Amino acid sequence: MDDDSRYQAVRSRDERFDGVFFTAVLTTGIYCRPSCPATTPKRANVRFLPSAAAAQSAGFRACRRCRPDAVPGSAEWNARADAVGRAMRMIGDGVVDREGVAGLAARLGYSARQVQRQLVTELGAGPIALARAQRAHTARVLLQTTRLPITEVAFAAGFASVRQFNDTIRAVYDRTPSRLRATGPAAGRDAATDGSGIPLRLAYRGAYAAGAILDFLARRAVPGVEEVVGPPGARTYRRTLALPHGTGIAEVDESAGADGGRWLPCRLQLTDLRDLTSAVERVRRLFDLDADPYAVDERLGAHPLLAPLVAAEPGLRSPGAVSPDELAIRAVLGQQVTVAAARTLGGRLVEALGKPLGRPDGGLTHLFPEPATLAEAPLTELGMPASRRETLRTVGAALAEGRVVLDPGADREEATAALLALRGIGPWTAGYVRMRALGDPDVMLTGDAGVRHGLALVGAAPGDAEEWRPWRSYALHHLWRAAAA
Known part of the structure; x- marks a missing residue:
């Protein structure tokens, strides 16, 4: 697209481009999503930027009407397998917050300077600015959906200090944290304190076949780790999460766009709120919420x-996975058997080797077993042929030792080749992992x-x-x- 076609998209309030580019208005100092319902600014007063982080770095504040920081991510980063696409997926998973720019660069196999240059060229912002924009959005969610003290919100969102947090919130939202909290619904903050979790709205673009996604996940739900409850049309998918700082439970409702909006209702129960960003990103990948259904x-x-x-x-949609390692193990369980049989085998594996939750929640009782646990386990309780038990141990060892890397920024070609090099892994298993775990x-x-x-x-x-x-x-x-x- 050129700037003239972008402006036409803004004039028509075309939601297909929400998250693809952002509109910065020079006269007001704010930036919006293309579908913003506000009066369309004059062409001479508009700049187009490739990311919310670029707009914030240029000194623009987020529009209070269209909330451009909450749009679906650009589908381009899911489709692309180059370094920029891989970097965006890892930043979304919180790698910069946990490991810094050096950790991101090391995972990509580039120098920090190269990563900075490529991201600035394509997105108008480097990894620190992109992570900062993500932290600001996480902070807004916590401020408006919980009663956590503001100091705790700052550190839970990933900020290094309260001063940095305050400065960022003022710069991005033109409000103090206290004033930003006051704009959120009180009912939401009350709900977040009754044990039901943090309520969220997970945005998507275009049509969303929620019923088909719930059908797919329900047929494959592993007992103890996943469950789908409720009547057709009003079902809820629930599952346990193993996260960088703790554990969690995610619940996503089938009622997509119940009030006319394009979002899925979600609730997250987390043992450590620092995991909010990672948990949201993993649920988004599972439900393929950043896809471009128009294209x-x-x-x-x-x-x-x-x-x-x-x-x-x-x-x-093409469902992804909250844990690529888990998906790889489940793909092996699904070799040459029906979906129902693979689900049964998964339940046996979880019961035998899964880590129990501190407190069961409905049908959710365990976390899925870690790859290292499988590497040395006899697996006799599965009732599988010895050759397939050996394949499970082989895959578990390869994942635990880093010989196969399936994290959000993994190189798809390298990961596929590493999987195919393992005894017992053929094209179907490698392709299934590539599609769901790596989002191809x-x-x-x-x-x-x-x-x-x-x-x-x-x-x-x-x-x-x-x-x-x-x-x-x-x-x-x-x-x-x-x-x-």
């Missing part, structure tokens, strides 16, 4: 064989029985999938859903 549906809906499936389920939007598992069935149902051949690039993962989910029906 996906336009591409797949143009193919005559897929068009009926896309029309029947607009906004179908362009995976087609042609050897999968459900995919073959789906292709036959729509009259397509495996070679037709080349026409569905770069969104073959989404086409795969359409085929799976057609086969299941």
Whole structure:
């Protein structure tokens, strides 16, 4: 896009571009999302910036009407596998807050100066500014949804000092932390103190097939770690989380856009509030909330064989994973068995080797076993062939020792090659891990029985999938859903 086409998107309040770019208004000193309902500023008074961090670094404050800091992330960073895309995924997971810029650069295999230069070139802000923008958003959520003392909010959001926190909140929101808290709903703060967790709204763009996502997750929910409760149309997905500083429980409701907005209701119970940013990012990856359904549906809906499936389920997502290591283990459990059988095996594994929660919550009783735990376990309680038990131990050891790296910023090609080098791992397992654990939007598992069935149902051949690039993962989910029906 050029600036003229960006301005046309702003004039039409086109929400497709929320999170893709930001509009900074020179006369007011504020920045907005493209779909902001405020009066459109004159073209001469507008600058376009690639990130909220770039707008904040340039001295612009967040609009109070459209809350540009809360838009879905750009789908570009999920699709891209280069250093910038990988860096954005790691910053979202809180790597800069925990390990600094040096830690981010080391994970990417670049120098800190190279990382700074690439991010500034593409996003108008370096890693520190991008992490600062994320901390400011986390602080606003905590201020407006909890009754935590402001000092505790500052450190829970990742700020190094209360002074830094105060200065950032004033710069980003043009209000003191106390005034910003006063603008939040009191009911939300009360709810956050009754043990039900921090209430959140997880934004997405375009159509969202929430029912299809809950169907997918419910069929695969591992007992003890996950559960889906409630009647169809009003279900809630719940699961345990192992986080950098503690543990948590996430709950996401099926009622997407219940009040006309584009968001999923979510609640997070955390043992350490410093994990809020990481927990939110992991839930967003699981529910694929930063996807661009406009681009996906336009591409797949143009193919005559897929068009009926896309029309029947607009906004179908490609679910990710809250823990890439867990997903890899579950992929091995799913080799050459049905989804139901893999779910049963997962439940046995959790019961035998999972770490119990301090206090069970409904059907949630354990965290999924760590890879290092599996590496030395006999696994006889699973009732699996010895060869597959050995594959589980091999994968667990490779993940624990760092020979296979599946974190949010992992190089997809390197990770796939490392997986395929392990005994017992074939193309299906590596491809499934690449699609869900690494968020690759362009995976087609042609050897999968459900995919073959789906292709036959729509009259397509495996070679037709080349026409569905770069969104073959989404086409795969359409085929799976057609086969299941």
